[in-house]
Amino acid sequence: MDIIAHFLRWEDKYWGLFLIGLFVLAAFCQGAAGDCPREEKRRYMTALLFGLVSYIVLLCPPVYDFFIARGINDFQYEQLFHIWQYPLFLPAVGALAGGAVCRKGERRRALAFFAGLCLLFCVAGDGAMFTFSRDDLTKELMSKARQESYQLILADSDVRAEKAVIWGPSDWMADSRAFNGDLYPVYGKDILSEPAKYTEQSRSMKSGYDSLEKADETVVNLEDLTGAVANMPNVLPEVGCNYVAVPAEALHRIDTDAIFEECGYEFTGSADGLRIYHRDGQALEAGQ
Amino acid sequence: MTVAGIFLSFIWMCVLPFLTGALFLPYFAKRECKNPLTMMACAGLMLHYLLYEILVLAGMAAGLGMRAVSVIYLTLALPISAAGLFILVRNRALLTRPHLPSMRRNAAFWIALLLIAVQIGVSVWMATPDLDDAFYSGLSSMSIAQDYLLEKNAYGGLMASAIEKRYILSGLPVYQGALSWLSLGLHPLIIQHDLFPLFYLPLTYALYYALGRKLAGEKADGGALLLTLALLHMFGNYYVFSPENFPVTRLWQGKGLFVAIGIPMLWLLTLEAASGQKDKRDAVTGWLLVGAALMAVTFMGETGLFLGPVLVMLLTLSVCIVDKKIKPLPCAFGSVLPQAVMLLWLMMG
Numbered sequence: 001m002d003i004i005a006h007f008l009r010w011e012d013k014y015w016g017l018f019l020i021g022l023f024v025l026a027a028f029c030q031g032a033a034g035d036c037p038r039e040e041k042r043r044y045m046t047a048l049l050f051g052l053v054s055y056i057v058l059l060c061p062p063v064y065d066f067f068i069a070r071g072i073n074d075f076q077y078e079q080l081f082h083i084w085q086y087p088l089f090l091p092a093v094g095a096l097a098g099g100a101v102c103r104k105g106e107r108r109r110a111l112a113f114f115a116g117l118c119l120l121f122c123v124a125g126d127g128a129m130f131t132f133s134r135d136d137l138t139k140e141l142m143s144k145a146r147q148e149s150y151q152l153i154l155a156d157s158d159v160r161a162e163k164a165v166i167w168g169p170s171d172w173m174a175d176s177r178a179f180n181g182d183l184y185p186v187y188g189k190d191i192l193s194e195p196a197k198y199t200e201q202s203r204s205m206k207s208g209y210d211s212l213e214k215a216d217e218t219v220v221n222l223e224d225l226t227g228a229v230a231n232m233p234n235v236l237p238e239v240g241c242n243y244v245a246v247p248a249e250a251l252h253r254i255d256t257d258a259i260f261e262e263c264g265y266e267f268t269g270s271a272d273g274l275r276i277y278h279r280d281g282q283a284l285e286a287g288q
Numbered sequence: 289m290t291v292a293g294i295f296l297s298f299i300w301m302c303v304l305p306f307l308t309g310a311l312f313l314p315y316f317a318k319r320e321c322k323n324p325l326t327m328m329a330c331a332g333l334m335l336h337y338l339l340y341e342i343l344v345l346a347g348m349a350a351g352l353g354m355r356a357v358s359v360i361y362l363t364l365a366l367p368i369s370a371a372g373l374f375i376l377v378r379n380r381a382l383l384t385r386p387h388l389p390s391m392r393r394n395a396a397f398w399i400a401l402l403l404i405a406v407q408i409g410v411s412v413w414m415a416t417p418d419l420d421d422a423f424y425s426g427l428s429s430m431s432i433a434q435d436y437l438l439e440k441n442a443y444g445g446l447m448a449s450a451i452e453k454r455y456i457l458s459g460l461p462v463y464q465g466a467l468s469w470l471s472l473g474l475h476p477l478i479i480q481h482d483l484f485p486l487f488y489l490p491l492t493y494a495l496y497y498a499l500g501r502k503l504a505g506e507k508a509d510g511g512a513l514l515l516t517l518a519l520l521h522m523f524g525n526y527y528v529f530s531p532e533n534f535p536v537t538r539l540w541q542g543k544g545l546f547v548a549i550g551i552p553m554l555w556l557l558t559l560e561a562a563s564g565q566k567d568k569r570d571a572v573t574g575w576l577l578v579g580a581a582l583m584a585v586t587f588m589g590e591t592g593l594f595l596g597p598v599l600v601m602l603l604t605l606s607v608c609i610v611d612k613k614i615k616p617l618p619c620a621f622g623s624v625l626p627q628a629v630m631l632l633w634l635m636m637g
Contacts, residue, residue: 042610043503046559049606057602070635072594142477177426177442178477181433189422190443197449 149271168245293474305332307369310376317382337584344459353435358466397511411485427461428476480540495552542589550585579623597624
């Protein structure tokens with residue numbers, strides 16, 4: 001991608017603030033030329049020079065091309081700018097500005113400057129803490145119901161001495177990895193971003209299951225789902241998917257008990273709004 | 289059991305690194321560092337990350353598992369920390385008492401502390417779901433369950449596909465799994481979501497405060513700076529990958545830790561090493577610390593591997609231009625050399 005075009009796209013994000021920071025620093029350097037102590041002037045110059053040099057270096061097309069040619073994509077290159085330029089540079093500028101104003105004995109102006117910044121953040125910002133956290137003020141790293149569903153499968157597989165290969169809702173499978181490394185989701189989060197890594201059957205399974213997860217869908221992709229389930233011994237020759245978790249509410253639309261029992265699964269238990277079915281893992285390995 | 293696990297985690301995550309950092313107390317005191325406790329804590333943490341990173345890389349080459357690597361880590365870390373304790377006791381007169389302004393003189397400082405306490409409380413008590421947890425926490429859980437290092441891709445189905453090369457150099461998820469194993473089986477999610485913010489958010493703010501004071505000088509209003517930072521982290525949710533919310537929302541992930549602790553630490557150590565080193569021994573110590581911090585940010589994630597050396601070199605170049613000297617440049621180049629080699633290996637495919 002043309003680095004200049006990319007640069008123009010960046011300008012509507014942090015670069016505007018970064019440029020303002022550079023300007024403020026340059027203004028302080030200019031203002032501090034006369035009566036400023038040498039050490040203080042040195043600090044301004046170091047920060048300003050760092051900002052300028054890093055800006056020029058990373059904007060430089062050969063540098064951009066060097067990274068892109070070696071597997072860094074545009075998005076990652078952009079992240080590098082945001083991640084490393086912003087968190088230090090603006091507070092550094094603020095610190096220097098505050099320091100300079102305080103040195104001149106104008107502490108009230110410095111406080112006003114910081115108070116203005118604080119007000120700006122509070123009014124124009126977005127509560128990151130509250131946006132990213134759950135609504136209730138309770139410790140909920142993983143709900144008890146979710147933990148129960150995993151523990152049910154782990155206890156059952158332990159008794160049967162089987163490896164627990166699971167198939168279920170996408171977020172449920174993703175969470176399972178964080179919960180316990182003995183749970184093996186049949187496909188990963190990357191089935192959407194990198195579908196080429198997976199077989200046609202796995203993608204069919206994903207498609208079939210997605211229809212079950214959509215609560216307002218009136219027509220379930222039954223053919224894909226039953227076909228996918230019946231295909232599982234073919235999909236995973238080395239280990240079968242011995243545990244399937246289906247939303248209990250899906251029973252209102254299709255008879256999941258009948259579908260999975262026809263494929264050799266038996267109902268094992270319920271937890272976290274899911275009905276969990278099991279099929280003998282060893283039988284799956286034998287291709288039965 | 290949970291309380292005992294948390295206590296043990298505190299020892300591995302805070303006490304041992306702090307004692308290790310005490311090995312450099314004479315260096316920081318000689319540099320007239322105004323925040324020796326902060327610098328010691330961070331230097332020690334960087335050294336522990338460096339140690340675990342080397343052991344993970346060596347362990348992968350030797351076919352060892354997470355448990356063996358962790359036992360070796362403890363075997364080395366405990367005597368190093370004991371040596372640090374000896375240095376600390378011997379040089380306790382060098383420790384300066386933290387100067388806390390009165391509420392009347394600097395209300396902003398105390399309001400900032402209150403807001404930081406709120407952030408810690410929110411981080412510990414409120415879940416911050418993130419899809420990347422399936423990867424980071426998944427790797428930790430996998431290393432505990434299967435006793436292996438960075439072998440399998442936690443994104444992929446059946447966890448049977450090999451991990452991508454770019455993740456092999458970052459042992460942080462395995463380290464978090466090791467903390468769980470060493471803390472009587474305390475779940476890695478608790479260590480990541482609760483203990484990392486609890487122990488390292490204060491350190492993050494202490495580092496940024498120290499850096500702000502270093503840049504702005506002693507007369508700068510540290511309280512106002514701290515308050516600005518606290519509000520920035522609380523309200524600056526501009527973009528999901530924006531660094532102003534990393535410390536609060538995902539401190540346990542590699543790039544979050546790099547932004548929160550790695551970047552300010554690199555700035556502080558590089559500024560210390562690049563400027564005004566008259567004693568040759570101090571100069572060597574300074575640049576060795578920079579090198580250790582660079583390996584530590586590599587341990588945190590590939591972001592550190594890419595950005596750490598660039599940051600150190602450009603900062604050193606800026607200092608050299610301002611001070612009109614060239615001597616720090618080859619020293620900086622020497623400190624980034626291990627990362628340059630790792631980066632080349634990574635980019636060569």
